[in-house]
Amino acid sequence: MSQKGESINHVTLKxxxxxxxxxxxxxxIKDAEMDIYDIQxxxxxxxxxxxxxRTGQMPLDAIGQYLVMASTLMEIKSRMLLPVIDSEVVEDEIDPRTDLVEQLVEYQNFKNASNKLESMASNRSDYFSKEQSCTPKEVVDEQPLVIPGLNLDVLQNAFKRVLVKQVERQPVQKKINVQSFSLADKITEIEQILVxxxxRxxxxxxxxxxMVVSEIVLTFxxxxxxxxxxQIKLKQTNSYEMIQIIKVEV
Known part of the structure; x- marks a missing residue:
């Protein structure tokens, strides 16, 4: 494994x-070319x-989260430096890095999903900048998704907000029962909740x-x-109100 991380100059990092x-x-981890599942x-x-x-003065609430992670890293490091007394007992012990790795993987999934949404917003910016036209329905079906009254930036921000809430709600150590969902399952579930x-x-x-990140993405x-x-309409009266999901009556 590369030792690139040992000699990286991080002076310019802020x-x-x-x-x-x-x-x-x-x-x-990426800069050091490490395996996320086998962090040095x-x-x-x-x-x-x-x-x-090397960080200068920062607001307490901003630096606080970094200091909490610093203490977590030092605790993991100290646990991994403890001498091995009984090899059989060690085999049954959980790797001290497990919880951190799980959180990193979840966050990485969030980043990937967020980047995908940003790409969608960039690719479709022309569509969202235009007012809705009276295009025949058969032509509309072939166009990228356009939601009257909303743009993809609003949805992307809402998506990020619920992800942040989930991270704040769930401690690193908390285990969540992961269920297997398909897109069809989620659509049916939302329809039932609306009923x-x-x-509304x-x-x-x-x-x-x-929820785990994968379920949040699937719900979105x-x-x-x-x-x-x-089958639904998304409505937001102003930027301060929550997005409303309204069932379209047939």
Whole structure:
């Protein structure tokens, strides 16, 4: 495995360039060409702490999350440096890095999904900048998804917001029962929730229970698909209100 990370000069790195401690860690892991499932915790911890120590004054709420991660890394590092006494006992122990790796993988999935949405917003900006026209239905079906009254940036921000809420709601150590869902399953589930909610709910209502990133992404795609099929309407009166999901009556 490459030792590139040992000699990287991080003087030019600034915490303001990252969205949080997980974003910084992913950058360090990628830069060092490490396997995310086999992190060289000693090296990464040293690099992380070096960057934190070089950071100038920052608001307490901004630096606080980085310091919490620093303490987590130091704890993991110390646990991995403990001498091995009984090899049989060690085999049954959970790798101290497991929880951190799971959180990094979840965050990486979030980043990938977010980047995909940004790409969609860029590719479709021309469509969203135009007012809705009276195009025949058969032609509309061939066009990229256009949602009257909303643009993809609004949906992307809503998507990011629910992801942040999920991360804040779930401690790193908390385990979530992962179920297998298909897009069709999620569409059916949303339709059933709408029926039970008199045909109206908010975007955030669909993300109230704990979810892994993959389920959040699938739920978001199901919302877009239902909108594309004209089975729901997405409405936001102003930028301060939550997005409303309204069932289209046949």
């Amino acid at each position: 915490l303001a360039s990252f969205e949080g401690p997980l974003d910084l860690l992913l950058h360090l 915790i000693s090296s990464i911890t040293d690099q992380y702490l070096s960057i934190i120590n 039970c909610s008199n045909g 709910l908010t975007f955030d209502d669909l993300f109230e229970h704990p 795609l199901a919302i877009l698909e239902l909108s594309k099929l004209d």
